[in-house]
Amino acid sequence: MTTPQGARARARTEIATAIKDEARRQLAAEGAAKLSLRAVARRLGMVSSALYRYFPSRDDLLTALIIDAYDSLGEAAEAAHAAVADAAPARRWVAVCEAVRGWALAHPHEYALIYGSPVPGYSAPETTIPPAARVAMVLIGILRDAFERRGLARTPVPAELAPESRRMADEVMPGLPPEVAVAMTAAWAQLFGLVGFEVFGQFKGVVEEREWFFRHAAAQLAHGVGLVFP
Amino acid sequence: MTTPQGARARARTEIATAIKDEARRQLAAEGAAKLSLRAVARRLGMVSSALYRYFPSRDDLLTALIIDAYDSLGEAAEAAHAAVADAAPARRWVAVCEAVRGWALAHPHEYALIYGSPVPGYSAPETTIPPAARVAMVLIGILRDAFERRGLARTPVPAELAPESRRMADEVMPGLPPEVAVAMTAAWAQLFGLVGFEVFGQFKGVVEEREWFFRHAAAQLAHGVGLVFP
DNA sequence: TCAAAAAAGAGAGCACTGCTCTTGCATTGG
């Protein structure tokens, strides 16, 4: 992994991360719409055309930033989970949800980049799917743990969804019962609905005590996937 | 309302809506990022500077489109509700949710404009708050109706949220019990989490039977706000 | 009624953008 492989190659990856770092700063400051390759190049003391040796287009730079943002969020979720690893599953669930919210409020423009309209086109690029799954993986792990300890309530699923729920459980969340897989997926999307509404100002004039509100909503989400509070 | 007030004023509003219509077409075709004032002006056979007599900036045009999109979505929700006005509240709830989803899938770029990152800045402009509330108003109406018929289950709210929940009920959803106001707000955000994940491709590789999945999730949302299926 | 005021369009121009192409220099591997 840490093969030096020549000064040139090392310089290349160094410059590439420098470009991403400066781009991330502009993104955090002004948002994706105002991120300009030329401005990034200017601050790095190079000419704009040189930048195309590292990223073939602006969208590619943005995609790289998207992946990094997913990873940063995923790391925050994993760290929050590790910090309460001994608590009951329901508590851990809420802690992870709060970590997601905290990260989003701290990095609104990056959050917008990944869960607002994913800029290249309107749909997320294919390559972003694995890093996007990290938060979900943490939540799935909590549920799997609760299931193995027999601490998961299960609400049945309508007959039409039975095959799909089995497929979801088999292919993307092995170790979870089908009904739970469906509930988990819905809760996953709903979590980001709550976070997104707060970050994008949709709660303006509606919710004032957002911290308490979110905690309660996250607990209700936990309840919805079958977790019980001790 | 229909005061002609001079040919000039009429022409003015006509041109303004022509601009918005053309802009909406470009938005639907290419997305907000590629919407260009000059291209709109070109198609309308006028010079770009003339357009600034109608919209002082690109962001103002976008804000106008945002408001129109909220209204279009709100209308779709209201129409769907009207079509099942005699059904049980829980059925009406699901129907409205499905109408929101249907509109979003039919107008992905417009959906991205209003519930993805609201483009001017990253947070929604203040003037968009009232039209944004139309969908919520329909849902609140369903709950109020159910409550008056004594068909609403109520789950208690933690003590810390009690004052806030009373304030929410008083100020933004009069006629609903405080606990329901909290649950309603959460369900509102969660609904758009579900819809947004589908529109933006986050369910790619995870959910296949999206229609059934959404119907079930919407029903669970109804359950969460206290609606019961007959 | 008729001149003054207001509104609208046209065109040029500024500073900026993403991106391409060619040219010269440095580093690398055979």
Add this chain to the structure above:
DNA sequence: CCAATGCAAGAGCAGTGCTCTCTTTTTTGA
């Protein structure tokens, strides 16, 4: 050691949002 490759620089193209000036048209008020 030298050819091949990688990289940066610079010029340039087509496009953008927006401003300013100038002319024409319409509305208004004494």
